[in-house]
Amino acid sequence: MATTAPETFPVHEDAHHDAHADHKPAFFQRWFMSTNHKDIGTLYLIFSIFAAIVGGGISGIMRMELAEPGIQYLGAVHEFLGGAAGDFDGSLHLWNVLITAHGLIMVFFVVMPAMIGGFANWFVPIMIGAPDMAFPRMNNISFWLTFMGFCSLMMSAFMPGGTGMGAGTGWTVYAPLSTTGSPGPAVDFGIFALHLAGAGSIMGAINFITTIFNMRAPGMSLHKMPLFVWSVLVTAFLLLLALPVLAAAITMLLTDRNFNTTFFTPQGGGDPILYQHLFWFFGHPEVYIMILPGFGIISQIISTFSRKPVFGYLGMAYAMVAIGVVGFIVWAHHMYTVGLSVNEKMYFTAATMVIAVPTGVKIFSWIATMWGGSLRFASPMWWALGFIFLFTVGGVTGVVLANGGIDDNLHDSYYVVAHFHYVLSLGAVTAMFAGWYYWFPKMFGVWHSELLSKLQFIVFFVGVNTLFFPMHFLGMNGMPRRYPDYTPAFELWNWVATKGYEIMAVSIVIFFANILYAIIVRKKAEGNYWGEGATTLEWTLSSPPPFHQFETLPVIDDKAGAAH
């Protein structure tokens, strides 16, 4: 498991001889009617990259607009999308649509599909020695519902929203902006996008939990599972229990909008704050849903390239469980300024601080894993080290924001934007690239360029830090988030941030160049191309693995497990 002992999973000699098990269905059947976890994982990854281009392109427009004070480009973009020339309200509404789409796309259609749909689909069954997921058809509907959710969100951009086209509510869809503030079907399409993607994710969660509990190879107890599998198990529970609450909340929005209910309408006794409670009861577990699989990926990589098991394996596993459990009881730290009582703020401050403990366990255990290890700096290791640094920065600002009193000042400022981009766009996305380069040859059978991967890391690292670090200064100086314009006092750091975006964009070009490299050069990858240190079951298979792996289940040696 790359987590207990280097020779953790010696499988029996005759355990797999599936080279002949490679009969694949025809193109249309294979990709539109798939029941194969690896193909569905690939679909998710392709979809996620496509959505990332859309979501990342949107942030490009936003950074361009924010490069200097005043409104520069919004009017032109608005006209380009079919708006009337000189429609100032429409242009400003477009800004709201952009921030909404950026948030929703990145959360629901980039990070979740890549982490859970892509990597977890690919590697959870293989790492536990299973031939496929427990419910192969339901696995496919999870993907297609996510895809249809994305379609619904894209359609919403072409519907009347409020003062212009599209849903301009922010990804949190707060009432009353999302109810009385947004007539027209755009927000309904956005809500249904969340319903569809949410249903897909709940089914995915059921699938992963069932698979992990029931399909582990003989000999693999829960305490021998690779940490990536642990991370997906915890993530799946968070999805299962958090998403239905969001479904209820956005259904209330829907009926408030269309059927005269008053859940969030003060005139009828309703309460917009109720929506925020319901939303963040989902929303906080959601941020752990995005980062936990990243933790798992980083654990595998650090262990592989330190050529030793992860330090404190059980502590690492249960730290994730603790993060998951405590993650359900800290939600109101997103709402410190809505008028919570002092007692409530004290509780949520304290509870939020508690999360830093298991998170610290993880950071220090990664460092302790490298301590005394036989380190090798292949490209995934670069990304993993970058992750540890960047995520720690985001975690530290999280501790700052956890304080109800301090948050009164920083709430809804660029400090918050800096914080959550450090943990997500620099944390989760860095982990995604780490996993991509760790597993790319395994998934597709050909090598990426290690040189380009490392180059991409350097450019990406410089870019995102230039992009997001100045936002701390902007926030502490009082620049509010979600506005297209600002006072000239904020000009310098905004200009720097936009330059950072441009550098980051270059790193994405290198990313695609690397894919092209793999396609053109087609340098074949071996089964275990990372060699000693890569001990989980996917390294016992060919690259790419056979269409159906483990037709005879591997048996996990008991002695290896006794190593710790």
Added chain:
Amino acid sequence: MAGTKNHDYHILPTDPWPFLTSFSALVMTSGLAFFMHDYPFGTYLLIAGLIGLIISMFSWFGNIIKEARAGDHTPVVQLHQRYGMILFIASEVMFFVGWFWAFFDFSLFPSTLAESVDGVWPPAAIEAVMDPFDLPLLNTLILLCSGTTVTWAHHSLIHGDREGLKQGLWLTVILGVLFSMIQAYEYMHAPFPFGENTYGSVFYMATGFHGFHVIVGTIMLIVCLVRAYKGDFTPRQHFGFEAAAWYWHFVDVVWLFLFIAVYVWGGWGATIH
């Protein structure tokens, strides 16, 4: 040639229904969004999507039943199904948590800003509530009774008594339909409207979603009844039936909470209709 399969897991051939189901769902939600905003074609899209969903689910679940008959559901696959159903019900529980959250927010902290509520629960604008010990109590008894009849059917099935299975299921289905009809009657004669204030909102949405789940559960039981007549289910293997029964008990428990919280406690001291 997929090699030789030396395990009991269910490896499936390619299947069109996941895509078609998802697409139907998108057509349905888009139609509903258009319908709600009075676009002329919204209703057609909504109905088309709904029909597509029903066809997809019918085919998909039909395939599962065929696979069960073909012996694909080995013990470990049945275990998967058990886990899947339990987890699905767990997510449903969390869905209702959302509605109860709204209910307790409104009832424990009634708005002092809105004149229609005026700091009391039930809200000031609610002139009368339903008598919980009239039809709601009857419905409680009906659902509890249906819980016993479905257990009767289960025991009969386990002991090879096919007639008892059918009788128990018939009674359960009849009681389920009866519940839905009484609920519909209650809605039509309720002394307060849908929406307009928090009471009308949360009452109808919470009990309405429960009612929808009763209808889904009843459909599941009807499918089981049809399968019972067709000779499906053995004393050893009948997970389709068990899943329906679990779901039915879940629906039953949600009702008990609704009855106690919304009908009895939530209407305490108010004028009875």
